[in-house]
Amino acid sequence: MTVKQTLRGGLSAVGLMLACGLAYAAGQYGPGASDTEIKIGNTMPYSGPASSYGVLGKVDAAYFGMINQQGGINGRKITLISRDDSYSPPKTVELVRQMVEQDNVLFMYHTLGTPPNMAIHGYLNDNKVPQLFVATGADQWNDPKHFPWTMMWLPSYGTESRIYANYILKNLPDAKIAVLYQNDDYGKDYLNGLRAGLGDKAAKMIVATQSYETTDPTVDSQIVALQASGANVLLTAAIPKFAAQAIRKVYDIGWKPTHFLNSVGNSVGTVMKPAGLEKGVGIISANFVKDPTDAQWQNTPEYKEWLDFMQKHGLSANVTDAQTVVGYSNVQTMVSVLKAAGNNLTRENIMKQAASLHNLTLPMLLPGITLNTSADDFSPIKQMQLQKFDGTTWKLFGDVVSASGS
Amino acid sequence: MNDSAAAIATEKLAIGGIAGLRVDTWRRLGIAALIVLAAALPFGLSNYHVFELTLVMIYAIAVLGLNILTGYNGQISLGHGGFFAAGAYAAAILMHRYGVPYWATLPAAAFVGFALGVLFGLPALRFEGPYLALVTLAMAVATPQTLKYFSWTGGQQGIHLAKAMPPPGLPIDRDRWLYFFVLVVLLIAIRVAANMLNGRTGRAWMAIRDHSIAAAAMGIHTARYKTLAFGTSTLFTAVAGALSAIVVGFVAPESFSLFLSLSFLVGSAVGGIATIGGAILGGFFIEFVPNFANDISDAAPWAIYGLAMLLFMYAMPRGVVGSVGPLVAWLRARTRRSAAGEQVLSNSTSAK
Numbered sequence: 001m002t003v004k005q006t007l008r009g010g011l012s013a014v015g016l017m018l019a020c021g022l023a024y025a026a027g028q029y030g031p032g033a034s035d036t037e038i039k040i041g042n043t044m045p046y047s048g049p050a051s052s053y054g055v056l057g058k059v060d061a062a063y064f065g066m067i068n069q070q071g072g073i074n075g076r077k078i079t080l081i082s083r084d085d086s087y088s089p090p091k092t093v094e095l096v097r098q099m100v101e102q103d104n105v106l107f108m109y110h111t112l113g114t115p116p117n118m119a120i121h122g123y124l125n126d127n128k129v130p131q132l133f134v135a136t137g138a139d140q141w142n143d144p145k146h147f148p149w150t151m152m153w154l155p156s157y158g159t160e161s162r163i164y165a166n167y168i169l170k171n172l173p174d175a176k177i178a179v180l181y182q183n184d185d186y187g188k189d190y191l192n193g194l195r196a197g198l199g200d201k202a203a204k205m206i207v208a209t210q211s212y213e214t215t216d217p218t219v220d221s222q223i224v225a226l227q228a229s230g231a232n233v234l235l236t237a238a239i240p241k242f243a244a245q246a247i248r249k250v251y252d253i254g255w256k257p258t259h260f261l262n263s264v265g266n267s268v269g270t271v272m273k274p275a276g277l278e279k280g281v282g283i284i285s286a287n288f289v290k291d292p293t294d295a296q297w298q299n300t301p302e303y304k305e306w307l308d309f310m311q312k313h314g315l316s317a318n319v320t321d322a323q324t325v326v327g328y329s330n331v332q333t334m335v336s337v338l339k340a341a342g343n344n345l346t347r348e349n350i351m352k353q354a355a356s357l358h359n360l361t362l363p364m365l366l367p368g369i370t371l372n373t374s375a376d377d378f379s380p381i382k383q384m385q386l387q388k389f390d391g392t393t394w395k396l397f398g399d400v401v402s403a404s405g406s
Numbered sequence: 407m408n409d410s411a412a413a414i415a416t417e418k419l420a421i422g423g424i425a426g427l428r429v430d431t432w433r434r435l436g437i438a439a440l441i442v443l444a445a446a447l448p449f450g451l452s453n454y455h456v457f458e459l460t461l462v463m464i465y466a467i468a469v470l471g472l473n474i475l476t477g478y479n480g481q482i483s484l485g486h487g488g489f490f491a492a493g494a495y496a497a498a499i500l501m502h503r504y505g506v507p508y509w510a511t512l513p514a515a516a517f518v519g520f521a522l523g524v525l526f527g528l529p530a531l532r533f534e535g536p537y538l539a540l541v542t543l544a545m546a547v548a549t550p551q552t553l554k555y556f557s558w559t560g561g562q563q564g565i566h567l568a569k570a571m572p573p574p575g576l577p578i579d580r581d582r583w584l585y586f587f588v589l590v591v592l593l594i595a596i597r598v599a600a601n602m603l604n605g606r607t608g609r610a611w612m613a614i615r616d617h618s619i620a621a622a623a624m625g626i627h628t629a630r631y632k633t634l635a636f637g638t639s640t641l642f643t644a645v646a647g648a649l650s651a652i653v654v655g656f657v658a659p660e661s662f663s664l665f666l667s668l669s670f671l672v673g674s675a676v677g678g679i680a681t682i683g684g685a686i687l688g689g690f691f692i693e694f695v696p697n698f699a700n701d702i703s704d705a706a707p708w709a710i711y712g713l714a715m716l717l718f719m720y721a722m723p724r725g726v727v728g729s730v731g732p733l734v735a736w737l738r739a740r741t742r743r744s745a746a747g748e749q750v751l752s753n754s755t756s757a758k
Contacts, residue, residue: 047708048663084700084707089564089661090654094461101454115564115658122566122655184562214562215555 032106033345041099048086059327062313089119142379158193162403165197178231183211190237223249244275251279286384302363368400466689471642477680479635480615485545487667493644494651508570519644527636546667550659564658678725
């Protein structure tokens with residue numbers, strides 16, 4: 001009986017795949033979509049080493065729940081199947097295959113982490129299943145030519161670096177730039193982004209680069225070497241522990257460069273405080289969401305709506321966590337794409353709508369930031385605003401800056 | 407001398423049989439039926455379930471390796487996830503950097519596993535019980551970060567592998583092909599393990615486990631056999647790791663966390679630590695119980711997992727196969743009792 005059922009299920013799944021593949025499915029629905037439901041899936045590290053990011057999955061579930069209570073999207077309820085992969089890539093592969101082949105989700109949305117997404121990248125693209133708005137900032141997710149079914153969402157590391165490059169070109173024409181970066185793809189994304197942003201001036205302006213390994217005890221010697229190069233601008237592309245060390249060492253040796261600090265390592269709590277608040281005064285970084293702890297937003301209707309959402313869905317404990325604002329804005333993007341897809345809920349159309357964002361604004365992104373995508377640009381957020389550390393908090397300054405330099 | 411007498415005794419006892427066939431024949435028939443079932447299974451299942459069962463078999467091979475060490479030789483390892491990783495990375499690096507076909511990476515992974523195990527087994531000789539567990543735990547906790555350090559392991563980013571495809575011309579899809587590929591490796595692994603365990607080596611291992619001083623007094627070179635147990639065990643687990651890399655198609659340091667090592671030990675204990683069949687049940691436990699726990703409760707899947715573990719250990723303290731074994735023996739004894747008394751007579755004479 002069960003074998004028969006499974007067999008039947010398997011056969012119909014095969015039939016369905018064939019039908020889609022051969023484009024005989026003239027109807028409006030891909031797998032997982034119907035008149036009443038849109039089924040989507042994701043994996044999240046609810047347990048394991050990266051479990052602090054699990055809150056993003058909770059925000060997703062709460063937001064879709066709220067949308068469903070309000071009647072869903074074009075009359076259809078969203079069913080989000082969210083599973084715990086503990087940040088373990090083999091588990092991600094298994095769970096995603098289950099969601100795609102057994103649960104028949106229409107697409108994967110907001111799967112978290114670079115290694116887990118790497119593990120399913122090929123599988124989802126081979127099977128033409130959208131892998132939308134992944135929760136990782138590596139530049140490689142924006143590669144529509146080779147991976148037309150994968151789209152990022154966060155401003156990429158390279159994007160952020162190009163924004164610093166634009167600022168430098170405009171305001172510091174005599175810059176001699178030193179770069180400290182982590183010796184892996186993440187650090188190199190920053191270095192390459194800076195080079196790309198500086199264009200033909202890169203070779204002249206970048207006077208020194210030093211890398212560190214995550215196993216290094218300190219970055220002191222790298223900072224000393226960078227100072228010796230005579231640079232007057234420093235870009236630090238480092239995770240919190242090393243970012244704090246770099247800030248302290250730069251201050252202690254009396255070096256006073258214009259210091260750009262990557263957003264990966266700009267948390268007040270885990271970087272600026274351990275480094276010594278007074279040692280970080282004047283450092284420049286970038287942001288794209290409204291920090292929920294920043295008093296200037298707390299009287300705006302957008303903030304209040306967000307706070308209300310958080311409190312009504314059992315997320316009161318997380319209202320100081322800027323991560324949740326990032327997740328909230330991401331899920332709003334998804335809802336907007338689903339609305340735009342209307343009654344044509346095929347995988348092809350979902351991808352097409354996601355690649356057709358035009359000046360989309362979201363309530364909790366910084367004013368002026370818009371989301372834009374096209375058939376050959378799968379990186380929705382390309383703007384950030386610079387901020388300067390005043391000894392207690394980050395203060396936004398200037399206008400929202402675009403990576404393209406316009 | 408002793409051996410042959412025991413063998414004769416078992417032989418005579420086995421003649422008792424059921425329904426005119428010898429117990430041994432029944433056993434062979436049962437195993438053959440299981441193999442036929444395993445070979446037929448993928449054709450009635452969806453691709454995803456085939457993939458799941460492939461993972462079950464991979465875990466079974468890894469647990470089999472751990473059973474050899476812990477169950478049959480009495481050395482506890484909390485670090486087999488590290489050896490699993492070594493096999494996976496050996497396969498991944500050979501495929502990715504040197505273009506070696508996937509099937510040819512298995513001997514290399516086996517060699518790496520054996521060599522690492524022997525190297526690790528040498529200092530481990532000085533440690534017993536919980537101290538050895540700690541030494542192996544060091545292996546498990548150090549593995550992910552060590553893998554991140556070197557550039558030839560792909561660092562943090564891991565390594566993407568070329569897809570292992572069925573031989574051209576074979577009318578079978580990739581999932582089913584890999585299923586059979588892994589099934590064949592599993593059968594070979596079981597055969598090799600059974601031969602070793604039922605032979606001289608296995609008896610030496612068990613003698614050391616049960617009383618190492620007595621074993622040494624009997625002339626067993628304990629150091630050599632313990633090291634051999636370590637090497638054999640890690641060989642199996644490393645081969646399983648290589649298969650996992652081939653089937654999943656991606657390796658990264660995060661794939662081999664401490665929890666993987668613990669999972670192997672759990673699977674081993676639940677299935678039956680000093681059994682071969684228990685390894686397969688262990689594979690099922692490792693693969694399905696976490697998913698099952700997640701289905702029951704989103705909020706506290708690990709509590710459910712813990713509960714399942716407790717229930718298994720409480721109901722079957724010697725593991726599933728370890729607890730079923732005595733039951734089968736009892737049944738066999740009953741059928742034997744009903745057999746002709748002549749047998750008993752001949753037994754008692756031949757034992758002299």
